[in-house]
Amino acid sequence: MTSLSCITSSISVTSSQSSSTPLFASVSGNPHYFLNFSSSSRSKRGGFKCSYAAGSGVKDDSRVGTIDVVADVKAERQIVVLGGSGFVGSAICKAAVSKGIEVISLSRSGRPSYSEPWVDQVNWVTGDVFYANWDEVLVGATAVVSTIGGFGSEEQMQRINGEANVVAIHSAKEYGIPKFILISVHDYNLPSFMLSTGYFTGKRKAEAELLSKYPNSGVVLRPGFIYGKRKIDGYEIPLELIGEPLEKFLSAVQNFTKPLNTLPASDLVLAPPLSVNDLAFAAINAVTDDDFFGVFTIDQIKEAASSIKA
Template sequence: MASMLSFSTIPTLGSSSSSSRASFPSRLSSLSLSHRSSLCKSVVKCSYAEAGVKDDFRSATIDVVADVKTERVVVLGGSGFVGSAICKAAVSKGIEVISLSRSGRPTYPGSWIDQVTWIPGDVFYTNWDEILFGATAVVSTIGGFGSEEQMQRINGEANIVSVNAAKEFGIPKFIFISVHDYNLPSFVLSTGYFTGKRKAEAEVLSKYPNSGVVLRPGFIYGKRRVDGFEIPLDLIGQPAERILSAIENFTKPLSSLPASDLLLAPPVNVDDLALAVVNAVTDDDFFGVFTIEQIKEAAAKVKV
């Protein structure tokens, strides 16, 4: 996707107007830090070697160094379990990443962490002009448990607010991390957690019919950090994924039974989910609702 940055404020090189030359620094200083950072990353820098012969154009060489990223992704909830994996995967693929989350920058070490712009904030009160400037995609990992009211607000309203903000700002793509329904009975799916997620899904698909992405993973495993401690969910998830994948042909007839997927739906590695998101960011033909198996297929494409 092409960068959304406009160069209308940059004066023409070699302009004879002193006022034009002075206007760019003053305009640059008036921009916010995040805007200046994005602008500087999109400007092509040139260094000129001094010519030995005054009128010989061949003796003047130009060394051009471009520092331009084609994708700029905003990850909502980027410091969480899933969000941090997405940030890490995106950075590894050369994507510029901005994270918005209540906790801001993670406290644990990691070289990739320094390559992410960490912004503490809440989607209900954030300055979207600052967050979405120059973005080519928004990824939301927002979700959680609590009372019925809390789950409706976190899983539904918070994501709906984010989708509408992205749409109004002209962001081309929105990617939402939702949840597999596990073939649960309707009375369970009517709880705040699932209804909130499904309302958010509907908003994504409505506002982004040709570029919105909804990923529906089941149990997500990996090394999860909680209050400074690392919980190795992969010790459970990885063997379960291998076993369920191996016996998939035998368990398919049982998939129509109510709540059967609580036991039969294969877990998803958090790194695979992150790579599926990267695929969604970079592939314009990747949109719609994606199941567990489709998430793994998308991740495999990026691995290759």
């Protein structure tokens, strides 16, 4: 068996499923091959031709062969969505896929039961943030988006909205993830006794931890009521039938309602609803724009979404 060694050669492989960033590598073997690259999340297949140094005495050979190479093929952007199978999380996963971003979802329910084309392009990992195998989800990621949150008893809300997000923030920082986006909640002008409940104190605890650990790259998105098509136990609940008309109405009369914004709890009625798609694309804007960081209100979220949706 005769083998030919490339004196100087490189390979440029582009994934059709994610980034257009090429992978370069040195190889030995016949001058023409089809090359299979496999990583933990996907396989790559590409063609290459060896270029030989002048005077090497090696002639080009048109023979075609196939070899398999195990390699880490890193997308230009790879995000981890915590709670990716939920209402907001799935919208973020879908938006990321539409922008060619590689996505890993970590959630207790794993892969969603419904079938849509984008679902097959997400790496669905089943797990709990408190007991996660972070090597499986964080290695190679360029950003983490957390949609973790929920209601329950005081203790449960503190744990879900606060402690779970704090654990995720610490883990992302330890793994050197450069950016973290937290889906929080609108700063309602509620009475202090309502803001002291576990839901709000948990969210604010997570915000404070994020801005402390990621002062120049942490993103806090504060939506109010979020509407869209929400799937629960296989049934689709069209929240947009309520949210979309209300959003349009409040936007039309906001100049008249602004003086009322200082009244206690007025935001419960006057804070405009937000489309889940707008929230998702604002999160993707945060992922792709290194200058995007800080705390964002409902209006700022809409603005951020509009600049990237097209």
